[in-house]
Amino acid sequence: xAGVTQFPSxxxxxxxxxxxxxxxxxxxxxxxxxxxxxxxxEIKFLLHFVKESKxxxxxxxxxxxxxxxxGGTYSTLKVxxxxxxxxxxxxxxxxxxxxxxxxxHFGNGTRLTVT
Amino acid sequence: xxxxxxxxxxxxxxxxETVTLSCTYDTSESDYYLFWYKQPPSRQMILVIRQEAxxxxxxxxxxxxxxxxxxxxxxxxxxxxxxxxxAAMYFCAYRSENYGGSQGNLIFGKGTKLSVKP
Numbered sequence: 079x080a081g082v083t084q085f086p087s088x089x090x091x092x093x094x095x096x097x098x099x100x101x102x103x104x105x106x107x108x109x110x111x112x113x114x115x116x117x118x119x120e121i122k123f124l125l126h127f128v129k130e131s132k133x134x135x136x137x138x139x140x141x142x143x144x145x146x147x148x149g150g151t152y153s154t155l156k157v158x159x160x161x162x163x164x165x166x167x168x169x170x171x172x173x174x175x176x177x178x179x180x181x182x183h184f185g186n187g188t189r190l191t192v193t
Numbered sequence: 194x195x196x197x198x199x200x201x202x203x204x205x206x207x208x209x210e211t212v213t214l215s216c217t218y219d220t221s222e223s224d225y226y227l228f229w230y231k232q233p234p235s236r237q238m239i240l241v242i243r244q245e246a247x248x249x250x251x252x253x254x255x256x257x258x259x260x261x262x263x264x265x266x267x268x269x270x271x272x273x274x275x276x277x278x279x280a281a282m283y284f285c286a287y288r289s290e291n292y293g294g295s296q297g298n299l300i301f302g303k304g305t306k307l308s309v310k311p
Contacts, residue, residue: 119303134298
């Protein structure tokens with residue numbers, strides 16, 4: 079089966095611009111997560127979808143970030159307007175169920191650079 | 194709030210030797226899960242090993258094993274017979290049992306970059 083796919087792999091934008099990151103989870107995986115790693119810091123949880131519903135968005139840093147998962151398939155994470163501190167690697171992960179026997183599969187991440 | 198600390202930003206090991214990566218965590222919970230993830234240069238994060246806090250026996254996966262000390266809140270990873278392919282960032286992670294069973298809401302450490310010398 080295809081793994082979790084993220085687009086683009088790398089994005090360079092100027093402060094104030096808008097960027098949209100995309101994540102295609104493994105087919106059939108209802109659970110989709112977004113994480114972010116800012117340089118030199120921990121990987122931080124952003125939010126969790128179950129199908130198209132937001133189960134937990136407690137990690138979203140502010141209202142410049144908008145995540146959607148229309149139809150419960152792929153998800154997008156839009157940053158508008160981007161700020162310098164938004165630079166980092168954004169990871170997406172998916173799992174079939176929420177239970178412990180359902181492993182978490184990560185994508186390769188999108189490296190976002192805001193200049 | 195729970196925290197995970199990896200005190201070694203970088204480590205180096207000779208091929209075929211053994212290396213231990215440290216991880217400590219802080220929690221007031223009694224039931225939780227601990228994980229080690231590996232992120233090679235290709236960037237895809239891969240689960241290496243996981244430990245349930247209620248199990249006293251240390252988890253083992255081939256050349257990877259953990260030393261889980263619940264009272265000390267320590268969860269170190271030992272890599273035996275290191276191989277060049279083990280070179281990667283290693284992240285220690287914690288998950289609360291109370292998060293409805295979901296594997297997704299992980300709390301990560303900052304990571305340890307492991308280099309393997311031929």
